[in-house]
Amino acid sequence: MKFFLDTADLAEIEEAASWGVLAGVTTNPTLYARTGGKLADFHNHIKRICEIVDGPVSAESVAMTRDEMIRDGRELAALADNVVVKLPTMIEGLAATRQLSSEGIPVNMTLCFTVPQAIMAARAGARYISPFVGRFDDISENGLAQLEDVVAAVNNYDFGHEVEIIAASVRSANHVAQAALMGADIATVPFAALKKCVQHPLTDRGLDAFLKDWEKVQGA
Numbered sequence: 001m002k003f004f005l006d007t008a009d010l011a012e013i014e015e016a017a018s019w020g021v022l023a024g025v026t027t028n029p030t031l032y033a034r035t036g037g038k039l040a041d042f043h044n045h046i047k048r049i050c051e052i053v054d055g056p057v058s059a060e061s062v063a064m065t066r067d068e069m070i071r072d073g074r075e076l077a078a079l080a081d082n083v084v085v086k087l088p089t090m091i092e093g094l095a096a097t098r099q100l101s102s103e104g105i106p107v108n109m110t111l112c113f114t115v116p117q118a119i120m121a122a123r124a125g126a127r128y129i130s131p132f133v134g135r136f137d138d139i140s141e142n143g144l145a146q147l148e149d150v151v152a153a154v155n156n157y158d159f160g161h162e163v164e165i166i167a168a169s170v171r172s173a174n175h176v177a178q179a180a181l182m183g184a185d186i187a188t189v190p191f192a193a194l195k196k197c198v199q200h201p202l203t204d205r206g207l208d209a210f211l212k213d214w215e216k217v218q219g220a
């Protein structure tokens with residue numbers, strides 16, 4: 001499994017990139033708004049992320065028609081070689097994905113919740129598909145079970161191009177663990193949850209004991 005960071009925060013991206021495990025970034029309009037960013041700065045912000053990250057950076061179009069999505073997608077793709085255009089899993093998004101992917105522009109289909117949506121995204125040419133986990137949990141459904149179904153279904157077929165599943169709307173280290181066990185290619189994880197993925201109380205306790213014992217050695 002590869003780790004993507006689910007954020008538009010430059011400081012978080014720089015920090016996570018320094019850990020040596022960051023393979024990409026996903027942004028969305030909410031995450032960009034959270035940085036306090038304005039529309040006029042959006043393209044520069046994406047460019048900056050693309051400079052920091054050695055891997056795909058998803059930048060989302062908020063257009064609602066295929067023609068506008070295609071226009072946005074071309075503009076976004078021109079910002080940097082590692083831009084991936086993020087489009088919603090809906091009819092207009094599928095049509096725009098077909099066109100953009102035929103031009104060699106990679107698309108990440110987002111807001112994907114079901115197996116048929118995921119298969120259609122792959123058939124339309126999506127390079128990445130993002131099934132959301134946490135938002136299912138938010139409505140008292142089992143997000144991990146839905147993700148497992150999507151991974152199994154997509155892996156049943158050869159779509160004639162590479163397709164990677166991004167476990168999205170990830171909220172915890174357990175989501176990441178389960179996504180890895182079921183074979184999701186990528187997890188896109190918020191910064192706080194990514195930090196928790198490397199932490200464990202037994203690691204802390206063991207380290208504490210090692211440090212204390214080392215003090216004894218030094219005092220001998």
Ligand code: E4P
Pocket residue numbers: 006026027028110130132134135168169170188
């Ligand atoms: C996916 O790419 C989305 O940006 C993201 O994972 C959404 O997560 P949320 O449901 O926590 O907002």
